Amino acid sequence: MSPPYMITSDESLQIPQFSEGYRLRPIELADYKRGALDVLKNLTTVGDISREEFSELVKMWQRNPEIYHTYVIMNPLDKVVAIGSIIIEAKLIHHCGKVGHIEDIAVNSSEQGKRLGLSLIRYLLALGRKNGCYKVILDCDPANEGFYLKCGLSRAGYEMEYRFI
């Protein structure tokens, strides 16, 4: 698909219907007790984060609504079963253009197969477009490329890293 096609395409950003009782919303302070951290453990190490540390970070995100957007998918039992973020970066290039960075997408292993990850990615892509981004990018393990191709993304380059720990 050429970019002009994608811009006008509702299809590629259509959010699949959720199964009954599932809903997507911005993260809340109370999600600390609703499994927000447990979901992230499906992705990587999270560590022992206190309620205070969680609240401090979520409040900082909420104080910066032009930059940080973290969403969760709740199941019918009001438990966080998926989480993901998009960070909106304001640049000089492309006439003060904006780029969305999708980060830390995680879905509970017990909830796989319900297209929650796909729904979340498509929602974050639509949010990036709504916020005026000319593109949304993310970095992934080559093993996950297939999933992101299904979400409508294409490979753009290499992620390079410098680790301090």
Place this chain on the structure above:
Amino acid sequence: MSPPYMITSDESLQIPQFSEGYRLRPIELADYKRGALDVLKNLTTVGDISREEFSELVKMWQRNPEIYHTYVIMNPLDKVVAIGSIIIEAKLIHHCGKVGHIEDIAVNSSEQGKRLGLSLIRYLLALGRKNGCYKVILDCDPANEGFYLKCGLSRAGYEMEYRFI
């Protein structure tokens, strides 16, 4: 190099001595007239950005010093000859860890061969470490991987994108 080595290694984050009269500093509003946009044209399309648009963006960056850090290298004629940014992202994973995103590195074609790009990258890496990042990442064209390997980075994964324009 293993990460533990990198942490204690001054070598890999050592900033090469600049040629006389060259200096690195944070971007300023007055850099609009000192070639800040011309440098970025070495990287990609910039567009016709007014002084007001430039000032508005740089002031927004300055209002968010925990997130945005854009640096320039000035030549002896007080002209911007290199520019680059690091965006510090505060996450939940890795015990409320931080990741630095290096963005929009550009060096004037007329100033190539002076290791300005290398100096800038190493400075931004050191800034990421100083700001508590557990890693710094960037996305690059495969053709530029060699340069970033020289800067001490390693390949981590694929950059995936969704373009709206």
